[in-house]
Amino acid sequence: xxxxxxxxxxxxxxxxxxxxxxxxxxxxxxxxxxxxxxxxxxxxxxxxxxxxxxxxxxxxxxxxxxxxxxxxxxxxxxxxxxxxxxxxxxxxxxxxxxxxxxxxxxxxxxxxxxxx
Amino acid sequence: xxxxxxxxxxxxxxxxxxxxxxxxxxxxxxxxxxxxxxxxxxxxxxxxxxxxxxxxxxxxxxxxxxxxxxxxxxxxxxxxxxxxxxxxxxxxxxxxxxxxxxxxxxxxxxx
Numbered sequence: 001x002x003x004x005x006x007x008x009x010x011x012x013x014x015x016x017x018x019x020x021x022x023x024x025x026x027x028x029x030x031x032x033x034x035x036x037x038x039x040x041x042x043x044x045x046x047x048x049x050x051x052x053x054x055x056x057x058x059x060x061x062x063x064x065x066x067x068x069x070x071x072x073x074x075x076x077x078x079x080x081x082x083x084x085x086x087x088x089x090x091x092x093x094x095x096x097x098x099x100x101x102x103x104x105x106x107x108x109x110x111x112x113x114x115x116x
Numbered sequence: 117x118x119x120x121x122x123x124x125x126x127x128x129x130x131x132x133x134x135x136x137x138x139x140x141x142x143x144x145x146x147x148x149x150x151x152x153x154x155x156x157x158x159x160x161x162x163x164x165x166x167x168x169x170x171x172x173x174x175x176x177x178x179x180x181x182x183x184x185x186x187x188x189x190x191x192x193x194x195x196x197x198x199x200x201x202x203x204x205x206x207x208x209x210x211x212x213x214x215x216x217x218x219x220x221x222x223x224x225x226x227x
Contacts, residue, residue, distance in 0.1 A: 031213060043160065043203065048213040056213055091159050098213055102148040102167055105215060107159035
């Protein structure tokens, strides 16, 4: 069964450094998302991406965050200058037609980001 | 503000002991409700979509139901491999793509 793949599985970075998290969504999906989950807390929405642009972002997704689909298969999340509070699991998800068509989002297994 | 509340936070069952998990939501104009399973250190794994009140979906020992204000995930004769955190999520209101998640119910099934 097709799946969303994320790399790396664990990233350790010094505070203030840039980090790029990578995702390969399911191949025929058109909607792409990033969520994060701080240990012991809810899964929180960060950003949605459709038709090569951001369609929605949360208040967490400030100027330090950016997303890109550099080619036909990859979808990346960049954090420009990491802070301690960015430590979390980051999940990429994709969907064929999006929530307006009641389509589920399928999630990868995440990247654990640890900021030192 | 859209809210999703799940109860109980944690549930311990003996193998074969059936029970139900609850998910209540306050989003208006519901455009579907999604159940996911999350194993430790893994991402949410999609289980079911429910679209309208009265709808039911089944998969192995799991059955999900939906009313106008809440959803139930019924687990019949659970096995230890059903141990996981079960998450409920709804799309935020309006035309949003954002999923709003509950905090989950951590289910432990003892042999």
